[in-house]
Amino acid sequence: MAQPTFSTHVGMVDILPDEVGKWQKLEQIIREEAKKFNFEEIRTPILEQTELIARGVGQLTDIVSKEMFAFERGDDHYVLRPECTAPVARAFVEHHLDQRGGTQNLYYIGPMFRAEKPQKGRQRQFHQFGAEIIGAADPAADVDIIALMMSIYDRVGIANTTLKINSVGDPESRKAYKKALKDYFRPNLSKMSEISQERFEKNPLRILDSKEEEDQPFIEDAPLITDYLTEETAEHYGRVKELLDNLEISYEEDPYMVRGLDYYTRTAFEVISPDLGAQDALGGGGRYDLLIEEIGGQSTPAVGFAAGMERLMIACEELNIELVDEEMLDVYIVTLGEKARKWAVKHLPKLRKSGLSASMDYIGRSIKSQMKDADRENARHTIIVGDHELSEGKFTLRNMKASEEDAYTFDEILRRLTE
Numbered sequence: 001m002a003q004p005t006f007s008t009h010v011g012m013v014d015i016l017p018d019e020v021g022k023w024q025k026l027e028q029i030i031r032e033e034a035k036k037f038n039f040e041e042i043r044t045p046i047l048e049q050t051e052l053i054a055r056g057v058g059q060l061t062d063i064v065s066k067e068m069f070a071f072e073r074g075d076d077h078y079v080l081r082p083e084c085t086a087p088v089a090r091a092f093v094e095h096h097l098d099q100r101g102g103t104q105n106l107y108y109i110g111p112m113f114r115a116e117k118p119q120k121g122r123q124r125q126f127h128q129f130g131a132e133i134i135g136a137a138d139p140a141a142d143v144d145i146i147a148l149m150m151s152i153y154d155r156v157g158i159a160n161t162t163l164k165i166n167s168v169g170d171p172e173s174r175k176a177y178k179k180a181l182k183d184y185f186r187p188n189l190s191k192m193s194e195i196s197q198e199r200f201e202k203n204p205l206r207i208l209d210s211k212e213e214e215d216q217p218f219i220e221d222a223p224l225i226t227d228y229l230t231e232e233t234a235e236h237y238g239r240v241k242e243l244l245d246n247l248e249i250s251y252e253e254d255p256y257m258v259r260g261l262d263y264y265t266r267t268a269f270e271v272i273s274p275d276l277g278a279q280d281a282l283g284g285g286g287r288y289d290l291l292i293e294e295i296g297g298q299s300t301p302a303v304g305f306a307a308g309m310e311r312l313m314i315a316c317e318e319l320n321i322e323l324v325d326e327e328m329l330d331v332y333i334v335t336l337g338e339k340a341r342k343w344a345v346k347h348l349p350k351l352r353k354s355g356l357s358a359s360m361d362y363i364g365r366s367i368k369s370q371m372k373d374a375d376r377e378n379a380r381h382t383i384i385v386g387d388h389e390l391s392e393g394k395f396t397l398r399n400m401k402a403s404e405e406d407a408y409t410f411d412e413i414l415r416r417l418t419e
């Protein structure tokens, strides 16, 4: 076979027709669960202003400093969105969504872009579903967000997940904690990895995220953020845990969990799956009470999550969960000869107008291969048309599953299929 001339960019993946069914099924589950939780969909552009992402996600994060697909056109700086929280916050401010009253419970499904090194579960174009509650400071909102995320995994059938939670504090708690961390790491800094030495000055919390072996012994005994929380923040965290307990959502506290985005305050969480290998985070999120003000809005508390759809698909494969698309084709018209094809071209629209999905062969294949095609398309019925049927005015209607057939006029067929 000839080598194809073009291929996708590294880390960007086609979703081919045979796989689309499971994506549609997953999207359907997400939409149904979001509806139960009273979330409305929001769709923002794929391209955002680079400055929004830099300010929102944080200049020093890997996402902004290393992984942005960004370009300029005239005076405008564009970036392919690496995540959707900052864009949703922008839309909230730009369109004064607060004026709709109450909290804004929004969800999204779509592609995100990060120029990371691709590996299993890590792509450069990947898909997230996510949800945000904007305008609520109450711990009940944190827990509702977590409950929505977990209910989607539940519906899909992914049960063996671990929910990890932490509080990353507010600026006041974090200032005290950063100082404690620096005092703790300073004496051993020269023995630690280069990356951690760099993070020491810029953002010592990120040292806790280090995967470097030489850092692990020091990280193990590092001070805990939970010992530095202000009274209010500690109380918020306590309430979140209490509400999770009430809902019987089990969790593990991970006081060293720092997320890779800078906007978090108070609650942070991640859902880990043992079925994913190295990239084991199915999803994550947290509270971001300062982001909206940071990007020019009024001070507005908010909390949300996002989850990787490719990672969810990998977990399904490992667990032998089939996300089946039950879509079937209602009718396939099998034709023999030119006259029959003309008949089919005329009658297909009538079937479709009656609400049936219908297809036919366009390339004059044999009856056998048309029947095979009908099977592949998962057709419920075939209508078989040849010269004999045309002269009789009666056509063979075959029920493909029951392997039963009989002859009817077209009007009778229409009635049988639509009643």
Ligand code: HAM
Pocket (backbone or CB within 6 Å): 082, 083, 084, 085, 114, 116, 121, 122, 123, 124, 126, 127, 128, 130, 131, 132, 260, 261, 281, 282, 283, 284, 285, 286, 287, 288, 303, 304, 305, 306, 307, 308, 309, 310, 311
């Ligand atoms: P995040 O932790 O950066 O959070 O991403 C959420 C999820 O997206 C990850 O747990 C992972 O499943 C998936 N993901 C991230 N990068 C990749 C990649 N390169 N390839 C495949 N999957 C990936 C956020 O994006 C925040 N916006 C979450 C949030 C919403 N926080 C508050 N609201």
